[in-house]
Amino acid sequence: MNNTEQSKNDAPGQNKEYNIIVAGRPRTFKGKEISFNEVIVLAYGATPQNPNTAYTVTYKRGEGNKPEGSMDAGDVVKVKEGMIFNVSATNKS
Template sequence: MSKSFQVKIDGEIFSFDDPIVTGTQLLNAAGKRPLDEYLLFQRLKDGQFEEIRLEESVDLTLPGLERFKTFRSGESFRLTVDGRRFEWGAPEITGRRLKMFADVDPDGFDVWLEIRGQEADVIIADKETTRLDTPGIERFYTAEISITIVVNGRPRTVHKRSLSFTELVKIAFPDTQPAPNTIFTMVFKNGPDENPQGSLVEGQSVALNDRMIINVTKTDKS
């Protein structure tokens, strides 16, 4: 039985009998026609994307599943993330994709657009898009999230933009073990615009900002 070689194109699995395939073969397999209207990018092991031309060959015998992404476009756009250069086949890109380029924990890091000549750079949220077709190369950088919240009167530094009820209980009472007779109640204020104040129950999460005040109360049922 002959061996087949699998690849992933735009999230979908395709199989080839040959261990060496061209950009044309990959686009044809994915149904991307006419070929000259599409760009094909291969995701490398370090997270970067490299454009594969129609006549260019790709070796499928290397360890791991080769991954590709296509764009219907006539040009690609260059950008840098944390000083590393990437190419992208669309004029806009999301914050989440930029974090993937940087290979950082998306929940623990923010990504920023560097604005030269201005005082403040711009943060790009995960689902937010930013344009790449402005003059020059757009430069982005990542930074670990660091937010100071006040839990039961004590400042605590966290590295996420939101926390769950359970995570906040552990911050407030780190030595308390879950027990059926223990009830926790939680209220907060000075929060961000999406949740400036209110209460939280088990199973919920809350967005955070600096100096947000959270009070957690423990009650033992008797």
Template sequence: MSQDDHGKKPVTIIVNTRSYEWAEKEISYEQAYDLAYPNQPLGDGDTATIEYSRGPDGHGGGSLTAGHGVHVKDGMVFDVYRTSRS
């Protein structure tokens, strides 16, 4: 059993009202986007806004930006909004 197997069990996170089991300590902007919009990569002129609530350690809410992540906890909620320039 590796050190990573000790004591870390999956938590349930909510992404755009859908529940997911998440086994990693953190989730990145890109991972949250992929859960919300599987197989729909952002194209030129597309953007995504990711907001979270019920976060860990007194950081109840915030935003994720590309290239960044946040520690997850059970019951954490992510709202992912995709917009396109017309």
């Protein structure tokens, strides 16, 4: 398949790779939106299934009118080149 055929099959930006920082480490993410769970997987390699663990995700250098903020389970944000995600896991007491 040539580039013209490929571009007809893919939504613009859908397969673009972004260089982002997750938990202090450079990562590459493919797609124009990233979910809370995808950020955790990039930070920890998997989503641990411990019900006593709570995750906090904040971001900076984001897209458009919301360049920084926090994410909760189920949230999705647009990805931008150079975006920074801070992730921490805490034990619920």
